[in-house]
Amino acid sequence: MVFIMSYSRWSNSKWYSFYNCSGDSDVKENQILSLWYISEDTLVNFSYDDLLEIKTPHDLARCYKSEIPLEELVEAMEYIQWFIEDVEEEFGNHDKK
Numbered sequence: 001m002v003f004i005m006s007y008s009r010w011s012n013s014k015w016y017s018f019y020n021c022s023g024d025s026d027v028k029e030n031q032i033l034s035l036w037y038i039s040e041d042t043l044v045n046f047s048y049d050d051l052l053e054i055k056t057p058h059d060l061a062r063c064y065k066s067e068i069p070l071e072e073l074v075e076a077m078e079y080i081q082w083f084i085e086d087v088e089e090e091f092g093n094h095d096k097k
Contacts, residue, residue: 007079014038014072017079019086020045028091033083035076039066048087051080 006018020032031048042064046054054060057073060080068076 007082008075010038013075015076015079017076017083019083028087031083031087031091033080035079037064037066037068037072037076042066042068046080048084051084054080 006016008015008017010016014037016036018034020034029047029049032045033051034045036043044063054063057070057077060073060076061068
């Protein structure tokens with residue numbers, strides 16, 4: 001299994017987003033994207049299934065305690081899409097590998 005270590009880092013973004021290898025790595029639904037915003041109360045981890053429910057930047061905003069500017073939510077939506085594509089490439093359309 002080959003995954004990108006991170007999709008963004010705080011050195012070039014207000015997001016630190018990365019594929020989190022914790023949990024059951026053989027189950028598609030248990031794949032985790034850590035999508036951390038620069039403030040300390042915004043360190044959020046999402047399962048693959050959680051991310052499928054996030055359709056808009058406003059959906060994503062409801063997952064965080066801090067107010068995040070729309071342009072930064074749009075940026076994060078790109079990282080979510082990349083993560084979903086990576087998981088689907090690895091696991092295909094099957095529920096379990």
